[in-house]
Amino acid sequence: MITTTLADTKQTTWAEVFSTTQGAIFQSDEDRCWYVNFAGKLAKFDYRCLLKLKKAVYNVNIEEKLLSSAKDPDLEIIFICACDHTYILSILQIIALKEILEGTFVMLQLNSIIHDKLYRAAF
Amino acid sequence: MKDLMRVRSLISNEVEALLNQQVKKEALSSSIYLAMASWCNRNGFDYSSEYFFKQAEEERHHQLKFYKYILDMGGNAISPEVTGIKQEYNSFREVFEDALDQEISVTQSIKKIYALCLQEQDYVTNEFLNWFLKEQREEEYKARRALELFEVIGEEGTGQWEIDKHVGKIKYDSEA
Numbered sequence: 001m002i003t004t005t006l007a008d009t010k011q012t013t014w015a016e017v018f019s020t021t022q023g024a025i026f027q028s029d030e031d032r033c034w035y036v037n038f039a040g041k042l043a044k045f046d047y048r049c050l051l052k053l054k055k056a057v058y059n060v061n062i063e064e065k066l067l068s069s070a071k072d073p074d075l076e077i078i079f080i081c082a083c084d085h086t087y088i089l090s091i092l093q094i095i096a097l098k099e100i101l102e103g104t105f106v107m108l109q110l111n112s113i114i115h116d117k118l119y120r121a122a123f
Numbered sequence: 124m125k126d127l128m129r130v131r132s133l134i135s136n137e138v139e140a141l142l143n144q145q146v147k148k149e150a151l152s153s154s155i156y157l158a159m160a161s162w163c164n165r166n167g168f169d170y171s172s173e174y175f176f177k178q179a180e181e182e183r184h185h186q187l188k189f190y191k192y193i194l195d196m197g198g199n200a201i202s203p204e205v206t207g208i209k210q211e212y213n214s215f216r217e218v219f220e221d222a223l224d225q226e227i228s229v230t231q232s233i234k235k236i237y238a239l240c241l242q243e244q245d246y247v248t249n250e251f252l253n254w255f256l257k258e259q260r261e262e263e264y265k266a267r268r269a270l271e272l273f274e275v276i277g278e279e280g281t282g283q284w285e286i287d288k289h290v291g292k293i294k295y296d297s298e299a
């Protein structure tokens with residue numbers, strides 16, 4: 001658990017879901033959303049948008065990008081429909097963001113299991 | 124930390140993805156049957172044409188069943204793109220061979236979803252899928268029976284005409 005002070009000075013408690021040296025994703029129970037700290041910005045994602053971000057990043061064909069001999073800069077635009085954020089990332093950043101997202105979804109799944117075992121299950 | 128994922132959806136992302144794939148498969152089936160109805164009609168096999176029109180409608184109904192289930196469970200149902208429908212057939216018999224192939228592939232993919240749900244202990248979706256398992260029993264039976272008619276009646280002489288007439292009468296009623 002870490003405590004972060006938002007720009008609007010509202011005191012919010014966030015739980016770190018997963019982090020690497022490149023960035024991190026936090027969950028805010030109060031706002032029922034996630035904060036993605038990556039590529040120099042902190043962006044808020046609700047449930048739908050986080051799933052869309054995951055899909056967009058997972059859909060990038062990293063292998064093809066790495067093997068491509070095209071001269072164009074290896075920048076990928078991650079645009080998420082109906083969400084406020086767009087990322088323009090290099091292929092290395094894509095790999096880093098993918099790692100963070102993979103870790104995040106494993107941790108969220110683990111959180112579900114913990115809830116099942118501690119609060120929901122009758123066994 | 125709240126379980127925000129589970130709160131939003133009963134089904135996992137993986138099950139949701141497979142269910143959406145099934146939506147597409149049912150839509151594909153519907154379009155294939157529609158093309159078969161057209162081919163049979165153009166070639167004078169009116170009973171078979173009618174049979175495939177009915178099948179096309181049933182597949183559309185299956186598609187919507189999956190579609191609404193995904194939405195009801197909190198998922199995102201995706202309206203599928205359906206392309207590359209075969210419009211021409213080399214023979215009357217080929218139409219029915221393709222129909223059976225399509226049903227087999229649907230049965231297999233429903234079995235695959237069922238297996239994933241068992242693994243995840245998603246018994247709710249398993250229960251939903253039970254209706255489809257029973258439906259596939261009927262679908263494969265009917266498609267197989269139609270092909271059998273080519274064997275027992277034979278295509279020579281007025282054979283094709285006889286086969287067509289009997290296709291309209293294929294029924295599956297099982298007590299089990």
Ligand SMILES: [Fe+2]
Binds near residue numbers: 149181182185229
């Ligand atoms: Fe079907």
Ligand SMILES: [Fe+2]
Binds near residue numbers: 152182226229262
């Ligand atoms: Fe079918």
